[in-house]
Amino acid sequence: MTLVGSYRRSKRPTWQRIYDFDFAANLTAEESKLVLGVTAPLWGEQVDDSVISGKLWPRAASVGELTWSGNRDANGAKRTTAFTQRIANFREYLLANGIGAAPIWPKYCLQHPHACDLYYNQTAIA
Template identity: 45%
Template sequence: MVVLMRLYQVVGKRIQLWIILSKGGTLSQVLELFVNSTFPYIVSHNKTVVYWEDVLLDENIRVQSTILPRENTILQTWNNGHNNTKRLVSSGYRTIVSSSEFYYLDCGHGDFLGNDSIYDQQTGTVTKDGGSWCGPFKTWQTMYNYDITYGLTEDEAKLVLGGEVALWSEQADPTVLDARIWPRASAVAESLWSGNRDDKGIKRYAEATDRLNEWRSRIVARGVRAEPIQPLWCIKNPGMCNTVNSLA
């Protein structure tokens, strides 16, 4: 009986999709059908539903906020940096920040398309992002210094649950996995967990460099192929590779 009921549900949904599209319906209506079909089921199991921001913010395919109750919905943002975070929390939604401009680990390695003519240039200026849609490469410093609640009010900031780095697999497999993730993800972990400022409110990326070097050495000793962030001489002489901001 359970199998028959499940089959009925699947076939029934397909018929509904066909009716929507055959009568000039939109993909937004299809998405709404999906949300209305799955949302109650997830909530009925005492779970919170997490969607990428697109379900609400996409320009072409989205649903109305009226079918996404804020008490049961978390939205994860990946576009337009602080702007989309602001849009979500100002609408009352709890938010996880995964900005592609700061937290995407796979950016800066070109594109996976095999027939892209933009690389057929002799000037060394393919594009400003090197042909990667989310380029350039996100350095650990860029990721560490990102403030995920920048520009938010105190009440809005309370709706930001945290951040999450992302590594998509179009150009990543086990042979490069360790170096793509570590130690950059560790830098984000410290920034989110302990904050990226000291007691005086000053960014502490200089001292974070030494901690990250130490951490990288430890995980390499355990077999993790984390990429280096400085030459060995800098590691053996902490602080000597820092920029000089003042001669006074």
């Protein structure tokens, strides 16, 4: 299944769901070597000019991180905690440069990260 297929069958793709997706799950090692690139589609029925940047960039960052570095460390553990900090920094970078980006999580979670399980969740975020 592709990320696009996952989008059509599931709830809306948040950056967490995208980062958790294993796009190579059904590929052999040889088939994985043949992957030349990925895309991060954003379907028009959910966006207009007022929200496109806010929806696009957190999701595109997740796709980029997932496909470039993977979502697991050398021991096979999810790297959700480390990515959570990187995507938060990326959002701040976008905002500082005048590019709209939707909040990554509720403001309460920024103020109380352990209450929102942002640092403990190393498993699937389905």
